[in-house]
Amino acid sequence: QVQLVESGGGLVQPGGSLRLSCRASGGLFGIYVMAWYRQAPGKQRELVAGITNAGNTKYADLVKGRFAISRDNAKNTVYLQMNDLKLEDTAVYYCNQDPPRTIYWGKGTLVTVSS
Numbered sequence: 001q002v003q004l005v006e007s008g009g010g011l012v013q014p015g016g017s018l019r020l021s022c023r024a025s026g027g028l029f030g031i032y033v034m035a036w037y038r039q040a041p042g043k044q045r046e047l048v049a050g051i052t053n054a055g056n057t058k059y060a061d062l063v064k065g066r067f068a069i070s071r072d073n074a075k076n077t078v079y080l081q082m083n084d085l086k087l088e089d090t091a092v093y094y095c096n097q098d099p100p101r102t103i104y105w106g107k108g109t110l111v112t113v114s115s
Helices: none
Strands: 003-007 010-012 018-025 034-039 046-051 057-059 067-072 077-082 091-097 109-113
Touching (some): 003 091, 034 067, 034 077, 046 077
Antiparallel strands (some): 034 046, 067 077
């Protein structure tokens, strides 16, 4: 069974950057379409960015040009580079397949953008 563990969150000022990591274990990571999702307080979880096993990417309109998703299949890891962070990027960030599988939701990593 696949287990996904997110890391890299923290407190950052507006305009700052963070790099999130998600390491997968227990499955054939390289064949899956992976994605980052986020859930802000009081809001539904939303897809932020996705990447196919061939490296094709997609992004939510709100993060286009600021976030970049990448993956290293040899390390079973997917990354999210977040630049020019805004207050509204504050959320718990999760990784999962795209579309997501309920059993794969992890604890996420909290990103707080605050001055």
